[in-house]
Amino acid sequence: MSIHKEIKRITTHTLQEMKNTGRKITMLTGYDFSMARIIDSAGIDVILVGDSVGTTLLGYDTTIPVTIDDMVHHTSAVRRGQPGCLVVADLPFGEASLSFDRLLDSSRRLMQNGADAVKIEGGKDVADDIEKLVATGIPVMGHLGLTPQSIYKFGTYTVRAKEDKEASQLIEDAKMLEKIGCFAIVLEKIPAALAQRVAQSVNIPIIGIGAGNGVDGQVLVLHDMIGMTHEFNPRFLRRYMNLYEDMSKAISQYVTDVKKMDFPSDSEQY
Ligand code: KIV
Secondary structure, three states: OOOOOOOOOOOHHHHHHHHHOOOOEEEEEOOOHHHHHHHHHOOOOEEEEOOOHHHHOOOOOOOOOOOHHHHHHHHHHHHHOOOOOEEEEEOOOOOOOOOHHHHHHHHHHHHHOOOOEEEEEOOHHHHHHHHHHHHOOOOEEEEEEOOHHHHHHHOOOOOOOOOHHHHHHHHHHHHHHHHOOOOEEEEEOOOHHHHHHHHHHOOOOEEEEOOOOOOOEEEEOHHHHOOOOOOOOOOOOOOOOOHHHHHHHHHHHHHHHHHOOOOOOHHHOO
8 A cells, every 4th residue: 555645636747738738727716615625626727825815805905914824824724625726825925035944934834734836926036035945845836927915116006017128027037937946927917918928938837817818827816706806897807706796685685584584484493
């Protein structure tokens, strides 16, 4: 009998094979046990335990207040859903810039609590530490373009890299992230033509959000695509349902039923 448990279905290598063979990669955010089960059973390739948990679930205005303890808490909940897809967890604000020891320790906590890989926002500023992290055996997904943890530097969530200088820098950063060992890169909110150029300039998978159709895969924030965050309406978002409205209707129906003593009925009691 083997001492090793069965290897997970989707690994970083699977994503590379998907790029090599032209099969699109699907990624969605997920932050808890029940969502992880639903997302995985629907056939998604990657669950991202994104620090967008801060704005979607925890009520913050930005992702900045999210802590490593929050990320560990949500990553372990996702893992308890036993998804067979790849689970990537975000390193939250500050973890990649304080010191390498801090980054290593935070990544270790995410990996020991259910992540298969970590995601780090940024390009050349964090490259040395990403390279060292990869050397320790921790798979790293990069994140370029609009990087929400730098919102106070950018000052706005508008489309990035529209100017030639920033576009060239982004291509350089993507090549550099590939060179230092990232297994994939998220490109957020950049012109579609530039994203396609990046996807053609590197061999690792490029996963886009608001980055057009010329990349190797797509990611959306689950709570946006199911319509929980109904006030958020960027152009790149396709809503597949309006859960906010459906839940409101269901809850007000429940209130009505209880008030008029329609619930519970005879068949709903012992
Ligand atoms: O935190 C997150 O949800 C993300 C996606 C927007 C890619 O980083």
